[in-house]
Amino acid sequence: MGNPLSSGNDLNVGIIGCGKIVEQYLTNFRRLESINLVAVSDLDSSRAQAVADSYDGVRAVSVEELLAANDIDLVLNLTIPAAHAEIALKAIAAGKSVYGEKPLAATTSEARQVLEAARTAGVVVGCAPDTVLGTGIQTARKAIDDGLIGAPVSATATMATPGHERWHPNPDFYYQPGGGPLLDMGPYYVSALVTLLGPVVSVVGAASHTRNERTIGSGPREGQQVPVAIDSHVTGVLVHASGALSTLFMSFDAVKTKSPNIEIHGEKGSLVVPDPNHFDGEVQLFALGAEDWETLPVSAGYVDSGRGFGIADLATTPAGQEPRAGGELAFHALEVMESVLESATSGKAVSIGSTAHRPAVVPLTELATAVRA
Structure with missing residues (x-):
């Protein structure tokens, strides 16, 4: 089409x-x-x-x-x-x-x-998310494509927070079916992992929750209790078609993590990838035989980008090609997340029926030029 x-x-x-x-x-x-x-x-x-x-x-x-x-x-x-x-x-x-x-x-x-x-x-x-089109994820993607870590072996993706009720005045949705840490924040992480490592063919999941009520911490409803009807901590293992394995850690129960949001490990090196909920950030490489981490120069992605750049990118997609932030990738990410939760309930591995093309790298591009009233 x-x-x-x-x-x-x-x-x-x-x-x-x-x-x-x-x-x-x-x-x-x-x-x-x-x-x-x-x-x-x-x-x-x-x-x-x-x-x-x-x-x-x-x-x-x-x-x-x-x-x-x-x-x-x-x-x-x-x-x-x-x-x-x-x-x-x-x-x-x-x-x-x-x-x-x-x-x-x-x-x-x-x-x-x-x-x-x-x-x-x-x-x-x-x-969305079009955060994957920014210089953070795209520089990491180019480093992988350039062979800086060799063949990718594994990845970890971590999101830890004690819960949105601490700051959100109406957090009820996050603790009802359709909410939870994976469906809320997972699109950023899963979309980034597919952009970096390619589509997922199967998943295994486990989930838990620490309490049945949450206390609203701010706003006119401060002090009110919100019932918890979903698992608030989810872990999953994603098996990519390439053979790489990604581990997801999505939690509304943990306090904080000192580890990076995403790490990619390969035969020749490891990458620290910036927060996939942001458009930029440093990419760090520890090459096999090196003595320390090296910050890579920005080499790909839309410079100084933000929400809406995915629409500008979509409009320039050549005829016959799927947009980088397209429906195919969004559907695949949604199926991966649904399947992790299904596996957590059944205790069995779940095969992924859909696939998604690994989107092409965004060349280093300064797209934003106008400032309008």
Whole structure:
């Protein structure tokens, strides 16, 4: 399938969902000459109007009006995860391409419907996280491709926090089905591991939780108890098609980790990879026979990037190629995470039915040039 967005013209974007995350996209859209924000919508019309008032040339409209608009090429879906599939399917039915916040959908069943509908309609699907396109993950990826660690053998990916209720005023979602540390933060880590090491063919998982209630630590509900209905600590082993093994450690029960967020180990060296929830950061190499860690020069990725760069990258994807932050990778990451949780319940290894092309390296690129009001 060709890319209906790669015409060389500016990409006209409409946003559905104007919650807190929208500010990060707006900041970067002002810096990206190829992105033309046209309209915004939210169930709370005052939030949409506030965005429109802050951004020149943008109109606040209803969801129905935005989907029907002829001057919008792509819908940026920033609704809650439970609504991701519904909004994506409506946008696709209206003939528009879609880029969504993670996850692609609440379940792989819903996500499959989105991809099938887009394929039939001939439109493009992209999905966060686009952190994998920044200089941090991309410099590490180039180091692997350049053979600096030899054949990759294993990886570890670690996320430890005592729980979002300590800072989030309404943390209930994180402790209900569909929440938890893996589904919340796992997209960053799994997408990075697939970008670095390629697709996953099977997983084994285990999970636990330390307590049945959490205490809200801030905001108007401070001191209230939140019930815990999910496992708040998840560990998984991912078997990559390459033979490399990755170990996931995702926890709302641990206090802190001193270890790096991701380490990649190969026959000739080891890499420290920066936080996959960030776009930049130092990549360090310890080569076989070396005496100390070496910080590698930035060598790949979008310089000074942020949320929204995945949309600009998607618009330049050559016809017939899957976008780097595309629906295929997002679906594969979602299936991997669902399967880790399934394995934790069943006690058995789970095969992964989907696959994803290991996205091409992003050449070192300064993409952001404009600053708009």
